[in-house]
Amino acid sequence: MEDLPGKLALYRGLDAVKFRSTVKPGDECEITARLVDHKGNVYVCDAQLSVAGKRAAQARITVALVPQE
Numbered sequence: 001m002e003d004l005p006g007k008l009a010l011y012r013g014l015d016a017v018k019f020r021s022t023v024k025p026g027d028e029c030e031i032t033a034r035l036v037d038h039k040g041n042v043y044v045c046d047a048q049l050s051v052a053g054k055r056a057a058q059a060r061i062t063v064a065l066v067p068q069e
Contacts, residue, residue, distance in 0.1 A: 003065055004065070006067065006068055007065040007066060007067060007068055008065070008066050008067075008068040009063045009064070009065055010063060010064050010065075010066055011061070011062070011063055012042065012062040012063060012064050013061075013062040014059050014060070014061055014062075015059065015060040015062070016058070016059060016060045017057070017058070017059040018057065018058050018059070019056070019057050020054075020055055020056055020057060020058070021051070021054060021055075021056045022056070023049070023051055023056050023057075027051045027052075028051065028052075029049055029050070029051055029056070030049070030050045030051075031047060031048070031049050031050075032047065032048055032050070033045040033046065033047040033048075033061070034046050034047075036060075041064050041065045041066065042062065042063070042064050043062070043063050043064075043065065044060060044061070044062050045060070045061050045062075045063075046058070046059075046060055046061075047059055047060075047061050
């Protein structure tokens, strides 16, 4: 978290994406992510989105932190 101030997160990749159920307008979504790798300014997280306690989607997300101007 100390790397975030003054930085902008840019998507570099989405892998192993799985959509498991439909998310409808008005659904309350909970997103959880776990950092699995970090090299330089590149971060890899495993993330999942749940609705009413049921997993609706999951993915491995790669982002790069760049200085925000």
